Amino acid sequence: MSGVLALLDDVAAIAKLAAASVDDIAAHTAKAGSKAAGIVIDDAAVTPKYVTGFKPERELPMIWRIAKGSFINKLVFLLPVALLMSLFAPWLVPPLLIMGGCYLCFEGAEKILHVLQPHAHHEDSKEEQGSAAELEEEKVKGAIKTDFILSAEIMTIALSTIESDSIWMQAVVLAVVGIAITIAVYGVVAIIVKMDDLGLWMARVGKTSTVQSLGRAIVAVMPWFLKFLTIVGTAAMLWVGGSIIVHSLHQMGWHFPEETIHHWAHAVGHGDAAIEWITKAVIDGVLGVLVGLALVPVVTKVVAHTVQVTQK
Numbered sequence: 456m457s458g459v460l461a462l463l464d465d466v467a468a469i470a471k472l473a474a475a476s477v478d479d480i481a482a483h484t485a486k487a488g489s490k491a492a493g494i495v496i497d498d499a500a501v502t503p504k505y506v507t508g509f510k511p512e513r514e515l516p517m518i519w520r521i522a523k524g525s526f527i528n529k530l531v532f533l534l535p536v537a538l539l540m541s542l543f544a545p546w547l548v549p550p551l552l553i554m555g556g557c558y559l560c561f562e563g564a565e566k567i568l569h570v571l572q573p574h575a576h577h578e579d580s581k582e583e584q585g586s587a588a589e590l591e592e593e594k595v596k597g598a599i600k601t602d603f604i605l606s607a608e609i610m611t612i613a614l615s616t617i618e619s620d621s622i623w624m625q626a627v628v629l630a631v632v633g634i635a636i637t638i639a640v641y642g643v644v645a646i647i648v649k650m651d652d653l654g655l656w657m658a659r660v661g662k663t664s665t666v667q668s669l670g671r672a673i674v675a676v677m678p679w680f681l682k683f684l685t686i687v688g689t690a691a692m693l694w695v696g697g698s699i700i701v702h703s704l705h706q707m708g709w710h711f712p713e714e715t716i717h718h719w720a721h722a723v724g725h726g727d728a729a730i731e732w733i734t735k736a737v738i739d740g741v742l743g744v745l746v747g748l749a750l751v752p753v754v755t756k757v758v759a760h761t762v763q764v765t766q767k
Contacts, residue, residue, distance in 0.1 A: 495636055498605050501688060502644045503681060505598040509591060514648050517595055522641035524599035525606060529633035532603075533610045534626070541614060541625055548615050549703040555608035556703065557746060559696030561754060564747025566689045609636060612699070647684070651677045694736050697743030 502521065506514045540547050613632045617625050650673055657670025705713040716738050724731030 495609070495640055498602070498640045499643050499647075499684070499688070501601065501605075502598060502640070503648050503684075505594045506648055509587070509594075511649075511652055513587075513591060515645060517591060518641055518645050518648065520595050521598045521602065522637060524595070525602045525637045525641065526634070528599065528603045528606045529610060529637060530630060533607055534629050534633065537610050537614045537629055538622060538626055542622065548611060549706045551611050552608075552615060552699050552703040555604075555611060556696040556699030556743075557750060558604065559608070559692045559699070560743040560747035561750040562747070563689050563692035563696060564744060564751055566685075566692075567744070567747075568751060606633070608699075609633075647677075647681070690740060693743030693747065694740040695743075697739035697741070697746065698736075700746065701739060701742065 502518070505521065506517045509517065540551075610629060610633065613629055614625065617628050619625065654670045654673030654677065658667050658674065659670075661667040661670055701712045701716060716735055719738060720731040720734040723734045
């Protein structure tokens with residue numbers, strides 16, 4: 456009888472340990488997901504453009520192909536690299552985060568310049584040619600490449616938020632974050648892309664005038680919603696990029712930027728947490744714009760030089 460009781464005690468202890476591990480995984484996953492929220496918003500805002508202009512029946516298959524590429528990016532390529540970096544070179548995380556933050560700032564600033572100087576960008580663009588199948592293949596590959604960069608930033612941010620030294624905890628949290636974010640992003644993208652089709656269907660076959668009117672309203676609103684989503688995505692890129700740079704510099708020992716921003720936010724908010732958070736986000740966003748604008752000419756010259764060397 457005592458042996459049975461001892462066994463039950465062991466089982467109960469294992470169950471408690473398992474429950475605690477699940478709680479830890481959930482907590483780390485939630486923290487990592489919240490830190491990567493800005494990049495997730497941008498990912499969801501950027502992806503719909505890759506399937507725009509194709510036949511409606513090809514939109515969901517293209518999104519599924521991009522989503523599969525995203526799963527491979529995160530789980531096959533980036534997760535093992537993140538774990539190896541955590542084991543052998545954890546000091547690399549802040550510099551990589553700064554590089555990723557600079558990339559986000561550059562992308563955000565370039566989008567702003569594209570709006571302010573549309574003719575300059577239009578002159579550089581080439582007319583897309585080829586069959587529908589070739590164009591689809593090109594768009595999918597381009598989306599997967601873009602996803603790889605954003606996924607690398609998401610996984611690096613997630614790794615930096617995991618406080619546990621257990622490699623297994625890190626692996627599980629990174630896997631859960633990668634899977635959950637990919638499902639969330641491309642699920643939302645699929646809904647956004649098909650909303651206009653849903654609106655058209657409601658307008659055509661709706662049995663009541665209310666349903667038909669709602670369908671027409673959805674069709675009318677979607678272009679504006681996509682523009683709004685692009686604006687939100689750009690703002691999120693600049694905010695997250697600036698915030699990542701400041702926080703990573705703090706981790707590397709340069710505390711002045713983060714402490715100064717915190718002091719300014721506190722001075723504006725006077726103890727109001729919401730106002731302080733908004734102030735900090737605005738300052739981080741402005742910093743992101745400045746960093747991005749400084750990087751645009753540098754990156755443009757490097758790309759132009761690389762193209763010239765390749766052509767020679």
